[in-house]
Amino acid sequence: MHLHAQCHKVLKLSRFCCVVQTQRFFFRKVINALNEHINEKTQEHRESFQNWSEFQNRGFKRPEYMRSWVIEEYGSPQDVLKMENLNTPNTKITSNIDARRSYLYQAVNHPNDVLVKVHCASINPIDVRICEGYGRRLFNFQRDVLFNTIGGLLRPFKSVQERFVEREFPLVLGRDFSGTVVDVGTRVADLQPGDEVYGAPSLFKFGTLADYVCVDLNEVAQKPATCSHIEAASIPYVGLTVVSALRNIVVKGKSPKNALVLGGSGGIGTFAIQYLQSYGYSVTTTCSTEGIAICNRLGADCIDYKTQDVDKAVLEGDKFSVVFDPIGAASPEWAGQCLVNCGSYVSLRSPIVELSDKYGPLFGFSASMSTLVKKKLQNTSINVDWAFFKPDRPALLEVARIIDGGLIKPVVHPSNIYQFEDTPKAFKKVEEGHTKGKVVVNVSGLPEAVQKPNVEKIFHL
Ligand SMILES: NC(=O)c1ccc[n+]([C@@H]2O[C@H](COP(=O)([O-])OP(=O)(O)OC[C@H]3O[C@@H](n4cnc5c(N)ncnc54)[C@H](OP(=O)(O)O)[C@@H]3O)[C@@H](O)[C@H]2O)c1
Incomplete structure (x- = not known):
C-alpha cells in the first residue's frame, strides 16, 4: 500500500515535470520567435536609418x-x-x-x-x-x-x-x-x-x-x-516645469493673488516669479544677498535668507495663496502657516526618482505616492502637491506668447x-x-x- 502511494507520488511528480518542460519549451519557442521578429524589425529600422534618401532629396x-x-x-x-x-x-x-x-x-x-x-x-x-x-x-x-x-x-x-x-x-x-x-x-x-x-x-x-x-x-x-x-x-526646461506646477493654480486665480517663491534667483525661480506676475500675482521670494539685485529687477520683494530670519519675515506678513518651493526648503506644515485656507503648496522636490533608484520604479512610485497621500491627509486645510517637468507643446506655445508679449524675459x-x-x-x-x-x-x-x-x-x- 505504502509502495503504491510512493509510486503514485513519483508518477504525479514526473507528470508535473513533463508539463513544466513542455510549457518551458513552448514559452522558449514563443520568445525566440518574438526575438527574431524584433531583430528583423531592428535591422530594417537601422537600414532605413542609414539611407537618408528622403532627407537628401529635400535638399x-x-x-x-x-x-x-x-x-x-x-x-x-x-x-x-x-x-x-x-x-x-x-x-x-x-x-x-x-x-x-x-x-x-x-x-x-x-x-x-x-x-x-x-x-x-x-x-x-x-x-x-x-x-x-x-x-x-x-x-x-x-x-x-x-x-x-x-x-x-x-x-x-x-x-x-x-x-x-x-x-x-x-x-x-x-x-x-x-x-x-x-x-x-x-x-x-x-x-x-x-x-x-x-x-x-x-x-x-x-x-x-x-x-x-x-x-x-x-x-x-x-x-x-x-x-x-x-x-x-x-527657457524650455524651467518654463515647462513651472507651467506644469502652477498653470492650474494661476488660471483659477484664487485670491489673494500673492505668492511666495522659495529660491527666486535660479533658473526656476527667475521664471516662476515672472510667470506668476504675468497672471497678476505679486511675488515675494527668498534669495541670498547676491541674488537680491536680480530678483528685485524682476519685480519681486526679497527676503535675504543669509541675513534675515525667513520664518519671521514670512510668518509676520500677509498670508499667501501660493507657496512654490523648487529647492525643497519648506514642508507642507511650514507652508500651512503662511498660506490662506485652501492655499496651494507646490514642491518640485519629490522622492519618486530617488526611491525608484533604490527600490525599482514600481515600488518607488507607489511608496512616493503613499507619502504624498499621507502629507495631503495631514494638511487638509491646504492643497499639497508635487510637480514635475513635462514635455508639453501647448505650454511651449503659451510661454512663447508670454515672452513675445514682454511679460517674461x-x-x-x-x-x-x-x-x-x-x-x-x-x-x-x-x-x-x-x-x-x-x-x-x-x-x-x-x-x-x-x-x-x-x-x-x-x-x-
Ligand atoms: N521636479 C522637477 O521636475 C524639477 C524640474 C526642474 C527643477 N527642479 C528642482 O528645482 C531646483 C532648482 O532648479 P534651478 O534650475 O532653479 O536651479 P539653479 O538655477 O541652480 O538655482 C538654484 C537656486 O537656489 C538658490 N538657493 C539655494 N538654497 C537656497 C535657500 N535656502 N533659500 C533660497 N534660495 C536658495 C540658489 O541661490 P543662492 O545662490 O542665492 O543661494 C540658486 O540660485 C532643482 O534643484 C531641482 O531640484 C525640479
Whole structure:
C-alpha cells in the first residue's frame, strides 16, 4: 500500500515535470520567435536609418560629422563627460551600440519626429544629477517600456551587461534646446525645415548637447520670435516645469493673488516669479544677498535668507495663496502657516526618482505616492502637491506668447554663456549651485545663435 502511494507520488511528480518542460519549451519557442521578429524589425529600422534618401532629396546635406557630449559611465561630470566626434558618412551601423551612438543624427524615423539642428542648449541641475546616476532605474525602465515596449518586456531574458550597455550608454546629456528644423515626419503639419524652434525632450530620451536632436512634435514648438537662440534655449526646461506646477493654480486665480517663491534667483525661480506676475500675482521670494539685485529687477520683494530670519519675515506678513518651493526648503506644515485656507503648496522636490533608484520604479512610485497621500491627509486645510517637468507643446506655445508679449524675459548673464567645447565648465558652474538665472551652451557657434532677431511682426499660432 505504502509502495503504491510512493509510486503514485513519483508518477504525479514526473507528470508535473513533463508539463513544466513542455510549457518551458513552448514559452522558449514563443520568445525566440518574438526575438527574431524584433531583430528583423531592428535591422530594417537601422537600414532605413542609414539611407537618408528622403532627407537628401529635400535638399539637405547630410552632416559630415556630429559632435555630442556623452557619458559612458556615471560619475562626476568633470571625470566622465566626453565629447564624441563622429564622422557620419563613414560610420556603418553594425551593432546596437552604433545605432545608439548615431541616434541623434539619423533622419526622421517616425511620423511625429522633428529633427533639429541645435544652436544652443541650457544646463540644468538635473544634467549634473543624471550624469551622477540619478534616475538610472526609472529612466531605463521608461526607455524600455515606452521606447520599445516588446523589446523592453523581453530584455529580462538578456544578460545584465547586455541590458545595461544597450539601453543606457553612451548617454547624451542636455535637457533643452533652441535651433532650426532640418526635417519633419509625415504627420508634422505646422513645422517645416528652416523654422526656428525651441523645446525639451522627455527625461528618459537622449539629450540636446549635440549638433542634432530628434524630438517628438509634443516636445518642440516655434521659439519666441523676439529671442536669440541663446535666450530661447534658457527657457524650455524651467518654463515647462513651472507651467506644469502652477498653470492650474494661476488660471483659477484664487485670491489673494500673492505668492511666495522659495529660491527666486535660479533658473526656476527667475521664471516662476515672472510667470506668476504675468497672471497678476505679486511675488515675494527668498534669495541670498547676491541674488537680491536680480530678483528685485524682476519685480519681486526679497527676503535675504543669509541675513534675515525667513520664518519671521514670512510668518509676520500677509498670508499667501501660493507657496512654490523648487529647492525643497519648506514642508507642507511650514507652508500651512503662511498660506490662506485652501492655499496651494507646490514642491518640485519629490522622492519618486530617488526611491525608484533604490527600490525599482514600481515600488518607488507607489511608496512616493503613499507619502504624498499621507502629507495631503495631514494638511487638509491646504492643497499639497508635487510637480514635475513635462514635455508639453501647448505650454511651449503659451510661454512663447508670454515672452513675445514682454511679460517674461530670459535671464542669461553673458558670463553664463559657454562655447560647446567648454561644456564641462558650464556643468561646473551649475554644480556649484549658486547660479543666477540660467547657464547656456552655444552649441553651433554660428552667428545666428547669438543674434537678436529683427522682428517686425510676430505671428503666433
Ligand atoms: N521636479 C522637477 O521636475 C524639477 C524640474 C526642474 C527643477 N527642479 C528642482 O528645482 C531646483 C532648482 O532648479 P534651478 O534650475 O532653479 O536651479 P539653479 O538655477 O541652480 O538655482 C538654484 C537656486 O537656489 C538658490 N538657493 C539655494 N538654497 C537656497 C535657500 N535656502 N533659500 C533660497 N534660495 C536658495 C540658489 O541661490 P543662492 O545662490 O542665492 O543661494 C540658486 O540660485 C532643482 O534643484 C531641482 O531640484 C525640479
